[in-house]
Amino acid sequence: MSPPGRPKGSFRSAQRGGIPMNASTVNRWFARSWLSAGYVFLYLPIVALVLYSFNDSTVPNVWRGFTLKWYVALTNDHEMLAGLWLSLKIAFLTACGSVLLGTMAAFSLVTYRRFTGRTLFNGMVNAPLVMPEVVVGLSLLLMLVSMQRVTEVIFGVGFPERGMMTIWLGHLLIGMAYATVVIQARLQDLNPQLEEAAQDLGARPHQVFWLVTLPMIAQSLASAWLLTFTLSLDDVVLSAFLSGPGSTTMPLVIFSRAKLGLNPSVNAIATVIVCLVAIGVLAASWLIAHAERRRALEMAEAARH
Secondary structure, X not given: OOOOOOOHHHHHXXXXXXXXXXXXXHHHXXXXXXXXXXXXXXXXXXXXXXXXXXXXXXXXOOOOOEOOHHHHHHHOOHHHHHHHHHHHHHHHHHHXXXXXXXXXXXHHHHHOOOOOOHHHHHHHHXXXXXXXXXXXXXXXXXXXXXXXXXXXXXXXXXXXXXXXXXXXXXXHHHHHHHHHHHHHHHHHOOOHHXXXXXXXXXXXXXXXXXXXXXXXXXXXXXXXXXXXXXXXXXXXXXXXXXXXXXXXXXXXXXXXXXXXXXXXXXXHHHHHHHXXXXXXXXXXXXXXXXXXXXHHHHHHHHHHO
């Protein structure tokens, strides 16, 4: 029974935490509305880009019918295809190198709490995350020009020439910082007793890493790989500073054409990229989920025995 002098409804509201049911419903729908609006804001331009890649009109916002001629024109656009192939190669190498270097950096910061220069090393690893890419690109450009002059004086040949290798070095600098943060966060959440137990059972340090640590951080490695691949694929600033003749990436091609008015074939190449990234993300998500389920089944089986 409700206390004297208090309405029955207020007692029920107090039992539910003092918030009436209609207010909680409004708050829930309000939150869902904001979330839906955020998704629309993020993904509606991408959906529009994909739709207009099949537009028969050269005017971006005028629909004149369905066509595939822009995809056919894309097959004859050798500059765009060459830029796409170069961007994919650089992104793949950047992702692999970033995960490798990021893993070593993360292990150094997590495993060894104290060593000479640790603070400086941690700051240098995280510096590319907060430093403007214009500053990073200009610094790398000045360093590469100085290296070319020195090597030309000593060896008679300037090295390295600006091109695919220099773009890869610049992307690797940024990608390593992002990969280190992702992998370091996962390593800090691991239970150190698992590695200690493996060592007590006679496993050597490299065996502990390959058999115990690596499977537990596989998801973070995949996440870091996909993140750095995407960052490298759409980078413009560093590529503009570090590219040379014959090494124009796809973002640079699109950026240069945007000054004169974009051809609708750009929508076609963007749609291809969206499809490739979506397939990659879905495949990676399925593999990670499958590995998690298998690991859970193995742990449950081990617990039974």
